[in-house]
Amino acid sequence: RFSIRLYVRRVFIKEFNDLIPKWMGFIKGIVDSDDMPLNISREQLQQNAILKHIKTGLVKSIFAMFQQLSQDKEKFQIFHDSFSQCLKLGIYEDHANREQIIPLLRYYSSKSGDGVASLDEYVGRMKAGQRHILYIT
Numbered sequence: 001r002f003s004i005r006l007y008v009r010r011v012f013i014k015e016f017n018d019l020i021p022k023w024m025g026f027i028k029g030i031v032d033s034d035d036m037p038l039n040i041s042r043e044q045l046q047q048n049a050i051l052k053h054i055k056t057g058l059v060k061s062i063f064a065m066f067q068q069l070s071q072d073k074e075k076f077q078i079f080h081d082s083f084s085q086c087l088k089l090g091i092y093e094d095h096a097n098r099e100q101i102i103p104l105l106r107y108y109s110s111k112s113g114d115g116v117a118s119l120d121e122y123v124g125r126m127k128a129g130q131r132h133i134l135y136i137t
Helices: 042-047 049-070 073-093 095-104 119-125
Strands: 004-008 011-016 029-033
Touching: 011 042, 029 049, 042 049, 049 073, 049 095, 073 095, 095 119
Parallel strands: 004 029
Antiparallel strands: 004 011
């Protein structure tokens, strides 16, 4: 159930599910920090500035991996098929990272055939003077 395990100097401290946004719950991993004290209490852990930096860096690293994965259309299609619902949930829940999530979404369009297209690809194909995107749900 927990997605991230925190270690300090290779000593297990706690399992976290709030080091990353909820919609990233499919991400599993380990964080090992040498900068935190081993004898940190739960209250100190919640207010620890180092942990806040770890959270920020972890989210940035995950988005960098997503961006790198999106360069390979076939691999990203497999990822998108599996986790598109999580990405869509991120649009609603994670206002701070919304602009980073949008390029990861893919949509079916009349010109993409059986494949999908990113919003940037769709906008790039729009006719000159076209200002609206029509969609059917």
